[in-house]
Amino acid sequence: KFLRALPTKWHLKVTAIQEYKDLSTLLLEELIGNLKAYEVVLEKDSETSKNKKEKYKSLALKAKKVSSAEEASSSDSEDEEYAMAVRDFKKFFRRRGKFIRQPHDDKKAFRKAK
Structure with missing residues (x-):
């Protein structure tokens, strides 16, 4: 029940835990320790991606065509x-x-x- 309540970004870890270990014999402390370690990894990944976005921020400019008398003639x-x-x-x-x-x-x- 505890694993099903986790958000969608945790589904990869939940699937790995379910496939790797027998959930009936898994201690709650061990499960929480695995999830805390995964949380740290997620936070580092989000910081890294945030820094990359800030580093490579792009700008788009809109150009307006101003018609002068010379161009019109x-x-x-x-x-x-x-x-x-x-x-x-x-x-x-x-x-x-x-x-x-x-x-x-x-x-x-x-x-x-x-």
Whole structure:
């Protein structure tokens, strides 16, 4: 009954005691001594893990994007450059006389320019 009342972090030790020793012949003082020794080990482990967490504490920073007038004008100029490139591309194909789009016709969707 005494072993069943222990918290879950003690289950490993309880299982080891149950498998290793005959509980009907185990003295209460011996059982308490084993559990106290295990408690000291648990405390040392928790201190060690706590120190490691403090030693390697990491930080996460959030970045905010601040749009300045210079950045806004550069994005506007990029949009203008893109629009100019599209216009030049369309002009190039119109001058070459290839694939001029005609109204939808049942026979041909595209025809060559004369």
